[in-house]
Amino acid sequence: MTTLVTAPGVGPLLRAWRERRGVSQLDLALRADSSARHISFVETGRSRPSEDMILRLAEQLDVPVREQNALLLAGGYAPRFPETSLDDPSMGALMEGMRQLLHGYDPYPAVVVDGLYNVVAANLGMTRLLDGIAPHLLTPPLNGMRITLHPEGLAPRIRNLREWRHHLRHQMERQLALVRSDELRKLYEEVSAYPVPDGPGHGAEAEELPPYPYFALPMVIEHEGHVLSLVSSISTFNTPMDVTVSELAIETFLPADPETVDYLRSLV
Structure with missing residues (x-):
C-alpha cells in the first residue's frame, strides 16, 4: 500500500507549469537531473519534493520569482525570495x-x-x-x-x-x-x-x-x-x-x- 504524502497543491501546480511550458515529464526530468517516474510521483502527490527540487524544477520551467514562492508555500516550505518595498x-x-x-x-x-x-x-x-x-x-x-x-x-x-x-x-x-x-x-x-x-x-x-x-x-x-x-x-x-x-x-x-x-x- 502506498501512503500519500501531504503537500498542499504543489504537485498540481508544478504539473500546470510544465504543461504551460509544453514540456514532457521525461524532458523535465532530464533537465532537472531526475527521473520521469519521480516527476510523476511529485505531480500526483505520491512523493513530496524537497525544497531544492521545487526550486530546481521551477528554474527549468522558467517560473517567475513570485510564483516560485507560491510553489514553496504549496510544498510546505517558507518563501525563498523577499518582496521588498522600493521605499525600503x-x-x-x-x-x-x-x-x-x-x-x-x-x-x-x-x-x-x-x-x-x-x-x-x-x-x-x-x-x-x-x-x-x-x-x-x-x-x-x-x-x-x-x-x-x-x-x-x-x-x-x-x-x-x-x-x-x-x-x-x-x-x-x-x-x-x-x-x-x-x-x-x-x-x-x-x-x-x-x-x-x-x-x-x-x-x-x-x-x-x-x-x-x-x-x-x-x-x-x-x-x-x-x-x-x-x-x-x-x-x-x-x-x-x-x-x-x-x-x-x-x-x-x-x-x-x-x-x-x-x-x-x-x-x-
Missing part, C-alpha cells in the same frame, strides 16, 4: 542607479514600471510627452497602459494607435501566460475595452497605411505639432533575488528617424 532603505542603491540611468538617457523618453505597469520612475523625456493628458490619469499610482491607451491619455495623439494598441495588448497577453495575476487580468480587460478615438491611423483607414520603413514597429506620436517615431526596448534584471526587483522593467524609447532625434535634442 535597502533599495536605495537600486533606485539611485535607475534614476541615473533614466537621466543619462534624456532627452529620449525612458520609464521604469512594475509588474502591473505602474510607473516607478520616469525621466524628463518621458514627462514631456505627457503634456495635455487628463489629470486623473496622472494621479498616483500612474499606470503606463492607462496613460497610453485611455481616450483622454496619449491615444488620440498616436498616429498608428491600432497597431501600437495591438502590440501593447499582445505584450500583456504574453505576461499573463507567465504569471497568475487577477490584477493584471483586470487591467488587461480594462484597457482592451477602451474605445479607439477617431483620427488618422485610428480607424479602418489604418489598414491602408504603407508599411513602416523602420527596423521595428515604432510608436508614431504627435507632440506640439511634430510627429515623432519612437521604438521601444525593455530591459529587466538578470537573476533577481527579490520579487519586487524581478517584476521591474526599464523601457527606453529610441528615435526611429533623424527628424525625431533632432526634435528631441532641441527640447534640452
Whole structure:
C-alpha cells in the first residue's frame, strides 16, 4: 500500500507549469537531473519534493520569482525570495542607479514600471510627452497602459494607435501566460475595452497605411505639432533575488528617424 504524502497543491501546480511550458515529464526530468517516474510521483502527490527540487524544477520551467514562492508555500516550505518595498532603505542603491540611468538617457523618453505597469520612475523625456493628458490619469499610482491607451491619455495623439494598441495588448497577453495575476487580468480587460478615438491611423483607414520603413514597429506620436517615431526596448534584471526587483522593467524609447532625434535634442 502506498501512503500519500501531504503537500498542499504543489504537485498540481508544478504539473500546470510544465504543461504551460509544453514540456514532457521525461524532458523535465532530464533537465532537472531526475527521473520521469519521480516527476510523476511529485505531480500526483505520491512523493513530496524537497525544497531544492521545487526550486530546481521551477528554474527549468522558467517560473517567475513570485510564483516560485507560491510553489514553496504549496510544498510546505517558507518563501525563498523577499518582496521588498522600493521605499525600503535597502533599495536605495537600486533606485539611485535607475534614476541615473533614466537621466543619462534624456532627452529620449525612458520609464521604469512594475509588474502591473505602474510607473516607478520616469525621466524628463518621458514627462514631456505627457503634456495635455487628463489629470486623473496622472494621479498616483500612474499606470503606463492607462496613460497610453485611455481616450483622454496619449491615444488620440498616436498616429498608428491600432497597431501600437495591438502590440501593447499582445505584450500583456504574453505576461499573463507567465504569471497568475487577477490584477493584471483586470487591467488587461480594462484597457482592451477602451474605445479607439477617431483620427488618422485610428480607424479602418489604418489598414491602408504603407508599411513602416523602420527596423521595428515604432510608436508614431504627435507632440506640439511634430510627429515623432519612437521604438521601444525593455530591459529587466538578470537573476533577481527579490520579487519586487524581478517584476521591474526599464523601457527606453529610441528615435526611429533623424527628424525625431533632432526634435528631441532641441527640447534640452
